[in-house]
Amino acid sequence: MQLIITEKDNAARRIADILSDGGADAERRNGVNVYKWGGKRCIGLSGHVVGVDFPPEYSDWRDVQPVELIDAEVVKSPTRENIVATLRSLAREADEAVIATDYDREGELIGKEAYELIREETDAPIQRVRFSSITENEVKQAFANPDDLDFDLAAAGEARQIIDLIWGAALTRFLSLSARQLGDDFISVGRVQSPTLKLIVDREREIEAFDPDDYWEIVAELAKNGSGFEAQYFYDDDGSEAERIWDEDEAESVFERLRTQQAATVESVRRRTRTDAPPAPFNTTAFIQAAGSLGYSAQRAMSIAEELYTAGYVTYPRTDNTVYPDDLDPGELLESFTGTSPFGDDATALLGQDDIEPTRGDTESTDHPPIHPTGEFPDRNNLSDDEWEIYELVVRRFFATVAEPATWEHLRVVADADGLQLKANGKRLLEAGYHEVYPYSSASETHVPDVQEGEQLAIEDVGLQAKQTQPPRRYGQSRLISRMEEMGIGTKATRHGTIEKLYDRGYIDGDPPQPTALAKAVVDAAEAFAELIVSEEMTAQLEEDMTAITNGEATLEGVTDESREMLERVFEELHDSREQVGEHLQESLKEDRTIGSCPECGSDLVIRQSRYGSYFVGCDGYPECEYTLPLPSKGEPLVLDEVCEEHDTHHVKMLAGSDTFVHGCPRCQAEAADENEDRIIGACPECGQEHGGELAIKHLRSGSRLVGCTRYPDCEYSLPLPRRGEIEVQDERCAEHDLPHLRILDGDDDDDPWELGCPICNYEEYQARNAVEDLEDLDGVGSKTAEKLSAAGVESPADLAGIEPDAVAEQVRGVSAEQIRDWQADLEA
């Protein structure tokens, strides 16, 4: 049997399909897909299935000095047990294996990991095939000419793994221990995350240090035959043009002079035609940037692209390549869109061009093709609005890359009034070219009328504008990702995740991201004692070393040993400064948690965590001062810049993924709850009969509202209510529960209040909905199957554990007993 190994299931399926001419069958082993045809089996890994780490005796942070990690052994162990087990069992049956992982350095390493696992089971020959896109031609060619695994290239990847682990773990533990942050809130550093963080911190330092200068600009409204346009005053500043006037008196005097003028004489007219080339094919970075300008975060854009890829509508979204492969036939791909709505007309128009020659970007790599539509056309109704918008972006980008350039006419007019010069720059789109099919890049025109030299233009108005120089802008997420790419740090598959990690670690918040005090302290500490870890140089050096290993000019041991020695020197420096570094970090941590001062004793009010993990606001003067305020039970608190005017206290935001909300001023929230009286709405279904408990709408000091029993805490019956909006009690009552219907008025949208209805019915519906959504998370369950399962008594994934697969499969059409067993196995794992 010949065993073929790919990097991911999707690639395994497509390669099996190509090599078997569509005849491959899929079976599940251990919850892993195996494709089989003739004497062949094909399995897809899930990227790395083994990972590097230190042996278990190094795992207690308190017992081990961070510096000891430098010379600790680094071991590999399976991270995806079920995949590793399946690979091993297939290897035992194989008399030949072929590694078909991605054609890049990491793919070679993943291939070597598979190689070693197979070697532990069999001596069968193992070969390597390389192809840069999964098309029939390339794949069949590659399998006809197999090669050997490139162990040097894989070793280069291993060197990276080892160096990243040792530097990252040793320094992360050092900083965390020095600041006594050992729980979930440890303080991390790494070769990629730390230079990225420094980028953000450096920009913030520039903004903080920025000292604005005043300047003035003068704008005149000119007109020809009643058609007005704007022109700007400028002067010659030693041979170059300047619009900014730095002296107020001078600005006033120019303004006064111009104001008395009725007309300006055209001095020169210059016309130029400019070509505006269509964009290059999408690599990951360019895609994230384009999606960013549509309002998508980097993470969200990538996760939508991954869904579209898994569904088969777009190609693999993680790629550096900006050149379409030779065997992509753009005409054929355009054909697939003719007759579809809304792309049909554009596709037909593009097919009518004389020739169809796609643009080429600067990077031609072997990893994957640029992101483009596959030609498989989705049903609009099966995609969410966001998915559709991203799909349309990918389709239109492909269209743009095969479209004609646009041409613009630039018109520059300079006019003179009393020796003062005014200029107007206009632009007009002559040929829309690719803008016809790609509406995302701006094609806006600036109108300046046709004028002749010597012509008189009326001055209709003159304005003097007082301005200030602006600090540099913060980096947005997509700008950060482009900067990372320029610096050569991170990869197409990880850059968006690194930014997400900075949010998770409490280093940045907001969009565009702003660094916390902790982030500044971490960068400060690293700059002082471990400069390399916050510098892009570390990656540049590593890349050089990896190239040397790949070419056989250096060895894995040589490179990692040298890196260990450098880190040892860093630790010699750090040793004596541990306390100083720790104090600085701790002060910054406290600064990030301080929201104002205590109304009772004047000490700082800080966010603290109770023994049970919940957050509250406490006084730094504790135990002398016991003042506290509650915070919502959901999410992680974040102190915002915004300050409550009444209490001079910072607003607090609760981070809880998609349920994130702004809590506001904790003192205002608590006061509002104190002022609100409980409104009785009916009898308590739990203790009303026996003890006379009643249900009331309650406002808690933590800001949440609920329907709860008046006998609390003796009776704990409660129903949740939404956090926002005014709660209105209506006359209509629920026949079943004898409670009034409620409605929520959301301030912004009073015309369309939320009819919540009976609070008990509402809560029951909410629970049912949640259970169905959980079911939909299972592999291969859509909303319809979830409904059917739920009708058969399987209302949540937990219900699967106790059922008899055959009995349920009989009741629910479209679900096999085997599939149910797979789910049960997955849930157990």
Next chain:
DNA sequence: GCAAGGTC
């Protein structure tokens, strides 16, 4: 419980 790199 540390990194960065794959992938879901």
